[in-house]
Amino acid sequence: MQNAGSADRPALWLRQPHLLPLTGLVLFPCLASIFLILGVVQADPADVYSFLATGAKSGMFNAAPTWLDPTIGLITEAQGHLAALDWLHGIIPWWDPYTGIGMPLAAEMQTLAFFPPFVFLLALPHGWLALRLSIQILSGITLYALLIDMGTTRLAAFVAGALYGLSGTFFMVPHGATPLPFIPLLLLGLDRAARAAQANAPRGWGWIAIATSLLVYSGYPEVAFFGGLLAVVWSIARFATIGAARWRFTGKLALGGALGLTTTLPLLVPFLHYLSHAFVGPHTYEFAMIDMPRQGDALELLPFLYGPIGPPTPADLPAAFSAQIGPAWGQVGTWFGPVAVIGALALLVRPGRHRVIAFSLAGFILLWSARLLGLPGVRELVNLIPEVARADTIRFVTPAMDLALLILTGLAIDQWQRHGRLTRRLSSLAGAILLALLAGAVASNLTLLRVWYHAAPALRDFASLACAIDLLCAAGVLLMLTRRPSPKTLTLLAVFAVADAVLGFGSGQLSARRDARLDLGGVHWLQRHQGLSRLFTILPFGPNYPAAYGVAAINASQLPIDAAWMRYMRHQLDQDRPFATFDLAGRSVRDHRRAFEAIGVRDILALAGTDPFRSHPPDLIAHADQGIALAGTTRLRGTVPPARVPPAPIRAVAVQIGTYDGASTGPLTITLCSGTICAHGQAELAGAPDDQFLRIPLDHPLSASPHRPLTYVLRHSNGAAVVIWSGPGATGVLADLRLLTQPTHAASRVFSDRVMTIYQLPHPAPIFAAPGCRVTPAGWNKVTADCANPTRLIRRVAWFAGWHAILDHRTVKIARAGPLFQSIALPQGRSTVRFFYRPRDTRVSVALAVLALLVSLVLYRPEFMRGGTRTEPAPFDPAATRH
Numbered sequence: 001m002q003n004a005g006s007a008d009r010p011a012l013w014l015r016q017p018h019l020l021p022l023t024g025l026v027l028f029p030c031l032a033s034i035f036l037i038l039g040v041v042q043a044d045p046a047d048v049y050s051f052l053a054t055g056a057k058s059g060m061f062n063a064a065p066t067w068l069d070p071t072i073g074l075i076t077e078a079q080g081h082l083a084a085l086d087w088l089h090g091i092i093p094w095w096d097p098y099t100g101i102g103m104p105l106a107a108e109m110q111t112l113a114f115f116p117p118f119v120f121l122l123a124l125p126h127g128w129l130a131l132r133l134s135i136q137i138l139s140g141i142t143l144y145a146l147l148i149d150m151g152t153t154r155l156a157a158f159v160a161g162a163l164y165g166l167s168g169t170f171f172m173v174p175h176g177a178t179p180l181p182f183i184p185l186l187l188l189g190l191d192r193a194a195r196a197a198q199a200n201a202p203r204g205w206g207w208i209a210i211a212t213s214l215l216v217y218s219g220y221p222e223v224a225f226f227g228g229l230l231a232v233v234w235s236i237a238r239f240a241t242i243g244a245a246r247w248r249f250t251g252k253l254a255l256g257g258a259l260g261l262t263t264t265l266p267l268l269v270p271f272l273h274y275l276s277h278a279f280v281g282p283h284t285y286e287f288a289m290i291d292m293p294r295q296g297d298a299l300e301l302l303p304f305l306y307g308p309i310g311p312p313t314p315a316d317l318p319a320a321f322s323a324q325i326g327p328a329w330g331q332v333g334t335w336f337g338p339v340a341v342i343g344a345l346a347l348l349v350r351p352g353r354h355r356v357i358a359f360s361l362a363g364f365i366l367l368w369s370a371r372l373l374g375l376p377g378v379r380e381l382v383n384l385i386p387e388v389a390r391a392d393t394i395r396f397v398t399p400a401m402d403l404a405l406l407i408l409t410g411l412a413i414d415q416w417q418r419h420g421r422l423t424r425r426l427s428s429l430a431g432a433i434l435l436a437l438l439a440g441a442v443a444s445n446l447t448l449l450r451v452w453y454h455a456a457p458a459l460r461d462f463a464s465l466a467c468a469i470d471l472l473c474a475a476g477v478l479l480m481l482t483r484r485p486s487p488k489t490l491t492l493l494a495v496f497a498v499a500d501a502v503l504g505f506g507s508g509q510l511s512a513r514r515d516a517r518l519d520l521g522g523v524h525w526l527q528r529h530q531g532l533s534r535l536f537t538i539l540p541f542g543p544n545y546p547a548a549y550g551v552a553a554i555n556a557s558q559l560p561i562d563a564a565w566m567r568y569m570r571h572q573l574d575q576d577r578p579f580a581t582f583d584l585a586g587r588s589v590r591d592h593r594r595a596f597e598a599i600g601v602r603d604i605l606a607l608a609g610t611d612p613f614r615s616h617p618p619d620l621i622a623h624a625d626q627g628i629a630l631a632g633t634t635r636l637r638g639t640v641p642p643a644r645v646p647p648a649p650i651r652a653v654a655v656q657i658g659t660y661d662g663a664s665t666g667p668l669t670i671t672l673c674s675g676t677i678c679a680h681g682q683a684e685l686a687g688a689p690d691d692q693f694l695r696i697p698l699d700h701p702l703s704a705s706p707h708r709p710l711t712y713v714l715r716h717s718n719g720a721a722v723v724i725w726s727g728p729g730a731t732g733v734l735a736d737l738r739l740l741t742q743p744t745h746a747a748s749r750v751f752s753d754r755v756m757t758i759y760q761l762p763h764p765a766p767i768f769a770a771p772g773c774r775v776t777p778a779g780w781n782k783v784t785a786d787c788a789n790p791t792r793l794i795r796r797v798a799w800f801a802g803w804h805a806i807l808d809h810r811t812v813k814i815a816r817a818g819p820l821f822q823s824i825a826l827p828q829g830r831s832t833v834r835f836f837y838r839p840r841d842t843r844v845s846v847a848l849a850v851l852a853l854l855v856s857l858v859l860y861r862p863e864f865m866r867g868g869t870r871t872e873p874a875p876f877d878p879a880a881t882r883h
Helices: 019-032 045-049 071-088 127-149 154-165 180-198 206-219 221-239 243-263 265-276 294-301 321-330 336-346 352-373 378-382 399-418 422-441 446-455 459-483 485-509 521-529 563-571 589-592 593-597 841-861
Strands: 534-537 601-607 627-630 635-640 650-658 665-676 678-684 693-700 710-715 722-725 738-741 749-752 756-760 772-777 782-787 792-794 801-805 810-811 813-815 822-828 829-837
Touching: 019 127, 045 071, 071 127, 071 336, 071 593, 127 154, 127 399, 127 710, 154 399, 154 485, 154 710, 180 399, 180 485, 206 243, 206 265, 221 352, 221 399, 243 521, 243 627, 243 756, 243 841, 294 321, 294 336, 294 352, 294 422, 321 446, 321 563, 336 352, 336 399, 336 446, 336 627, 352 378, 352 399, 378 738, 399 485, 422 446, 422 459, 446 459, 446 841, 459 485, 521 749, 521 756, 563 772, 589 593, 593 601, 627 635, 635 822, 650 678, 665 841, 772 792, 782 792, 792 813, 801 822, 822 829
Parallel strands: 534 601
Antiparallel strands: 601 756, 627 722, 635 710, 650 693, 650 722, 650 738, 665 678, 665 710, 678 693, 749 756, 772 782, 782 829, 792 822, 801 810, 801 829, 813 822
């Protein structure tokens, strides 16, 4: 039953005019990832880069599954999960004890450690997806708010916001997308400050402070930095248009920026301290000299020119061509697409009331486009801007350029709605410019495209369809702009623009996998047995992912990274790939075992069925009739001639076995005799590598006479059968029974399943050690020592200036122990030492941040608390004439 008067009440979306566009800004990012949300397909980075997934079924295409850069998994997902768990356990996530030999966690920035509530999403299953969706939605909303604040129509703000929420940044570099919502928020704050300055009103700087703070805390400095440069351009444009109010505006900008930056000191100061003694790789000088490959220029305009995003290089593609396309994918930070470009051009050919901002944004885009292209002099010019030369400019300036394009697109739609359609001449000019840009991009790639599709014809149909959709949607948008605004044309324009973005972003789901499941048997074994030691993985499980499970691994894939640790990896561990510290051949583990043990490495992880301690491939047997199958009562008997009997005591034997692809189980036993003196040995077959030598230790060393033969009997009474390879030319005897006289110093196999094999080194250095003391650790940060004499405690955790030690309720100095570790003096007797990490200057930083927050609250307290009434400044009029 209806209430009286309900029939005359307008619909909810009419009473709340922003409800419908805001609902769309929430729904469209979800629609673009709908199959991931519903669980139809999977794109969890852990399924790929933890190397623990089993049972995965490939998607339609072998390409990027809605994300390209693996950092979204290796750092954001893995170490962000650790940061979230720290907070939930009441620990400030300053330190990661599990990666490398320990390293700063919050100061790494990309871990989002100081970015609540978003970091808590990473504690959830599929938290990376929840994080990305929330940032996408918030990005669309903040750009919508900016354009509404600038006085545009809701449709204009909605279309631009929807495209921003589906920006290619969320696909190409999703780990770097977390600052995106706060760049429009900063621009909104600048406009609010300009209006307040014009009206001679107090305050107006609040959003500047909030957005500046959030940009830093959101975790990716380079994207925030280039967003800040866009804000500088915006500020200059506003400064130029507000006449006598410009100095009041400058004061508000300075106050908001200073207060915002001061609130970030608890994170910014540790980050800068970390950088001061960190290895930063190509950030030192290489990025300053890199230009975008011409293939990357094309991909920014037509992202599907080579098929789905991030396809592998076809096997038949000549090496000269594969070297061209591969680096391009790694340098593209986002794509712009024809729709955003035609929208921006539509404004620039008819700028209207926002001409100052329009041409300022166009200048920003043109300057950085020239930098991407490597035009003479431009690279050197922009490198004069502080810190630009050290940033990965080619990738991370593009999100700011994309935002500038989308603001222009929103203003173009607003201009169309207010002032009518584009003339044929202006629309032809905009279309011609777009076609010229596209033709230039494609023409520079024609040779590679021909070779590419000859090597990968299956990708041609996808590329043709996807590029056609991009171009048709851009043409549709331009066509609508040439028509009179009406409900029909408004709807069609929004459909063309948003559908293109949804389909383009959502196409990555075609490459997502199905039915992948993480096999965590080995991980759980490590959680139970690792204790205070570290592992090195050759594959699987890593890098960085062990930290998410509370397992310590020296594998680390990130920048920045401690310079001393980097030097140790290169010079002591002989790592050719120091960022990930993978050594698929196991060479560095074999050749530098003591260097691994010296940093507390006990466990070595290898792929199932592999042995990293074998320096040569196994001597494979060519014919099945050269093997003897042992099972049940079958025995293999033989003799070793005196010429092969070593003079030293025999401690073990080795036989080459065939396990039927890992099916053999049960113990393999041997009895080895010299006359009447015998020794016995046994080795387990389950998990033993197939077609390799199996070492069988003897129960005691056997001293054999070099003048008499040895006799042996091999038995396998219980378990699935095993083949003993007899060797070339042998019949029923072992031609290559190896007699081992040295005590083993190699690793012993302690765990094996279908994903990994775990070996243990014999002599890992303890994390805590003190000569002449009985040391009892209680975790990574606490130890009790009973010492007969004064000595020094060595703690094998990375030395950083922020570490503190409390010995029996008094603070003691931590010194360096060698190039890497920590050391403190211990007195005679029983001592308890507790270590904790708090970055340098944290107390001062927090005090200043709290002070800045209090000042902001005092200056921004509501007017009624002052005894007055609050007034809003008049709307900003960019077209007005100022003195």
